[in-house]
Amino acid sequence: MAKPREATAMASSPSSLSPPEIPMELHEINRSKLIKYLREHLCHSSRPLQGFVLLQGGEEQNRYCTDHAELFRQESYFAYLFGVREPSFYGAIDVATGESILFAPRLSAEYAVWLGEIKPLSYFKERYMVSKVFYTDEIVKVLHDQYHSSEKPLLFLLHGLNTDSNNFSKPAEFEGIEKFEMDLNTLHPLLTECRVFKSDLELSLIQFANDISSEAHVQVMRKTRVGMKEYQLESTFLHHTYMYGGCRHCSYTCICATGENSSVLHYGHAAAPNDRIFQDGDMALLDMGAEYHFYGSDITCSFPVNGKFTSDQCLVYNAVLDAHNAVVSSMKPGVSWVDMHKKAEITILEALKKGGLLVGDVDDMMVERLGAVFMPHGLGHFLGLDTHDPGGFLKGAKRPGEPGLKALRTSRELQERMVITVEPGCYFIDALLVPAMESSNTSKFFVPEEINRFKGFGGVRIESDLRVTANGCVNMTKVPRETSEIEAVMAGGPWSIKNPIICSENGGKR
Template identity: 80%
Template sequence: MASSSRLPPPKVPMELHAKNREKLLKSLRQHLTETSRPLHGFVFLQGGEEKTRYCTDHIELFRQESYFAYLFGVKEPGFYGAIDIATGKSILFAPRLPADYAVWLGEIKPSSCFQQQYMVSMVYYTDEIVGVLHELSNVLEKPLLFLLHGLNTDSNNFSKPAEFEGIEKFEKDLTTLHPILTECRVLKSDMELALIQFANDISSEAHVEVMRKTRVGMEEYQLESIFLHHTYMYGGCRHCSYTCICATGENSAVLHYGHAAAPNDRTLQDGDMALFDMGAEYQFYGSDITCSFPVNGKFTSDQSLIYNAVLDAHNAVISAMKPGVSWVDMHKLAEQVILESLKNGCIIVGNVDDMMIERLGAVFMPHGLGHFLGIDTHDPGGYLKGLEKLKGPGLKALRTIRELQEGMVITVEPGCYFIDALLAPAMESSNTAKFFDREAISRFKGFGGVRIESDVHVTAGGCQNMTKCPRQISEIEAVMAGSPWPLN
C-alpha cells in the first residue's frame, strides 16, 4: 500500500473564479476605452459538453472546457456563462434537466444552488438565454456578445465560439475577447498558485512513491498505476494533467511515449534508466513533473554523466530566471550547459560556441525548454499577437519566446536524449560530423534519455521552484534505498 500523505486536499474558494472574472472585466473595459468603444455587451462563453464513446451510450468522464473553468469554476457539463460589461454582473445558464435525471443521476439542483455554489449574480436556464440577455441589455439594437475565438499556438486548433438557438438576434465580436482572456490566464493569482502548489506537492509525493516501489522486472504500467493511485487516494485528483509517460530503457528517448501505440507496457530491465513524466490535476489546476533515475537504484558512470548534464542545465536556468529574462536565452543556456557537460565527458569534441551556431544542442534536446502551466498543461499565451515562432532545430519547438514576468508559472524541463533519427543525420552532416566521438556515442545506443522537469513560479525578485522531488543523485539513491523524503 502507498504511504499516506500529510497533505489534506485544500478547499477551493469560488472567490478564485470571481476574481478571475474581475480581472478579465478590468482588462476588457480598459481595452474598450482605449479603442473608443462603448462599455456595453456581454462576455459570453459556452461550457463543455458530455461526450459518448463513439456511437455507444458510454459517457466519457467529463472535464470542463478550460476558459469556462477559469471564469466560472463550473464542474458540470452543458452550462453557458455571461458577464455584463456595463454592470459586472455574472450570469450562469444551466441545462434544464429532464425529470428522470433524478432517477439515474441524482438530485436536480435548483438554480439558487448554483448561484450560491459558483458565486454568480444570477442563474437561469439555457432555453432562456435570448430573453434574459435582451432584458439585461441597455441598448435598443441587437445586444453585443464578445465570443471566444482564437488560435491555440500549442495545438494549432481554434477555440470554439458559443452557439445557441437564437444567436442570430445578437451582434457578435469574434476577435476582441480571446487575446485579452488568454493574457489574464498567463499571470497567476495567489489563489491559483495555491492550487498549482498542491498539485505539485501531491504529484511530488507520488513520484517519490514510484521511486521507492520501482524494481527490475516490473512493468511500466505498474509504476503508472502507483502514481495514479497516490494522487487520487491522498489528493482527490480524479484527473491527470496529461497522459502519463512511464518510459524505461530506449523508450525514454521517445518524447511523448505512453500513447495508445506505446502504452507504458515494457518490462523494466537491469541497467535501464527510467523517465517518468506525470502530473496530477486538482480542481482544474495542474502540475507537470518529470523524474529520471536508474530502475535498479544505482547510477552507473554513464548514467551519472548524462543525468548531471541535465541537472546542471535545470539548475542553471532556475538560478537565472527572473522578470525581464528572455525565455529564448534560457533555452540556449540549457543547451550550452548540456553541450559543455557532454564535451567534458568526451562524448562530443570541439568548440561549444561553434556547436551552438550549428544548433547541435537540438540533436540532444529537440524540444523546447518549457511551457506555461495552469488550467492546461500547455497553458495558452505563449505567443502574443505579432510574435512568430523562431526557425531552426530546437528553437522552432519553443512554446513561448516571451520575456518572463512576475506571476507566470512555467516548466523548466531540459533533457538529453540519444535518438537515432537525429544522431544519424547529424553524424553524417558536413557541418556537425566533426563534433562527435563516434566510439563514445556508440556506448549510448539504446540508452534512451534523461529529462528533469520542475514547475517554476516567476516572482518579483527571481523565481520559486514549486516541485519537491529528489534531484541530486545522492538523494535519489537514498530514497530508492528506503530513506525518508525529504532527507533528514
C-alpha cells in the first residue's frame, strides 16, 4: 500500500530542522537591559529616574495608490523591545518602575470581516508578556495617569542617525504629544548600543537563521545546472527557508550573480533581477540569508556552476578563502576591525602575487591601497535585527577615508557578544581595474596579460556570520567552504549542518 502523501513528504524532507519556539522572554530581557542602561545614564547626568521610553511601531504600507498591502515587517527598534508582529502599535516603558505598556490600534468591525478575529487587549498582554495594554487613542491619558510627578511627563523618543544608511530614526508621533516634554537625544545611542551585544536568546534565533540558510545554500549547490537562470537559484533558496524554516522574510534582496554579474556588488536589484542564463565555466556568487522572528543571517557562497573548479577559479577562490580563514582565526575581543580588513587585503594580494597576476612588494601595494581595487567593500558589518545592524560607529568616531577602508561599516574593536559578518571578496571590475592599471602609482604592480585573462571572470565572495566570544569567535554559518567539499556536495555527496565548523576558540578546522 502506498504511503499517505504527508508521510512521503516528511520522509523525503531535505531538512533536519524545524522552526524553534519564539521566546517572548527575549524582549523582556531587552527591555530590562535598556532600562538599566538608561538609568545609569540618567544617574551619571544627575537627572531624575522618571519618564517613559516611547516607540512607535511600523505602519502597513500600500503599493503606491492601490489598496494592495505590502507584506508587513515590524520596525526593528520596536521589534527589539516588544516583539510585536502586527502594525500600528505603540510601546512604552516606565523608567521609574520598568513596567511595559503596549498600545494597540482600535479596529473597526470591518476588520473582522476581511482580516479575521479582533483580538482582545488581554491577548496582546499575554502574547507579548507586557505589564499593561491599552488602545492607541488612550496614550495621553494613560501616560499622564501613570506619571509619578506633578510636572509635565517626559518622553524619551527615538531619534538618531543610522551610520549605515545615513538615515535618521523616526520619533513617535501621536495626537496630543504636545502635552509632554520630549527628549530626542538620549534614547537612540543607548538603544543602539543595546542591540550591538546579543543575549543568548537572540543568538539562538540568529543561529537558527544561519542553520536553515546554510541548508538552503547546500540545496542550491546540489540543484545548480548549466543553462538554468539565476532566479531559479533564488527560488530554491527562498522555498527551502520558508518551507522548512518558517522564514517568511528574507534578510535582504537575494544576490544570485553568475559570470561577470558576480563582480556587481549589489546585483539582484530591480534593474538586474537575477535573470541571466548561466554558462558552463561560470562562477556563481550567491548572497542570500533568511530571517526568523526579525533576526537575520547573511551568507555568501561562491562556486562553479558546473561543479568543478578550474585552476583560475581555484586561484581566486582560495585567495578569498585564505583571507576569510585568516580573519576568523584572529578574531577575539580587543581586535580592531580596521586591522582585520587590512589582514584580508594583504592575504588576497599575496595570493594574487603568488598566482602571477601581480608583482612587487605587498607592503607597497597596501600603501597605494591596491587592495581596494580587488575588494572595494568593507570586510563585514554587525548583524541582528537588520542585515546591517546599527552601532558600527560610536559618536565622535572618525571614519577612515582611504579607498576600501571608507566602505567599512564599523571601525570598532571587537567585544564579546557582537555578531559580525566576515565577507572578503576578490573581483575583477573594469571600472576599478582600468584606472589602476593606467595610474603611474599602481600600474607597476600589474601583469597585464595575466589580469586580462580574468576579464569577464566576475568575482568571488565568501561570507560567514561570526559571534565573538570571551576568547575568540564561533562561526555560525555551516556551509561547504573548501573546494573539495563544494565539488563533493555538488556531485551529490552528504553534508550536515551538524558538522564541526571553523572556530578560533577550538583551534581551527574540522
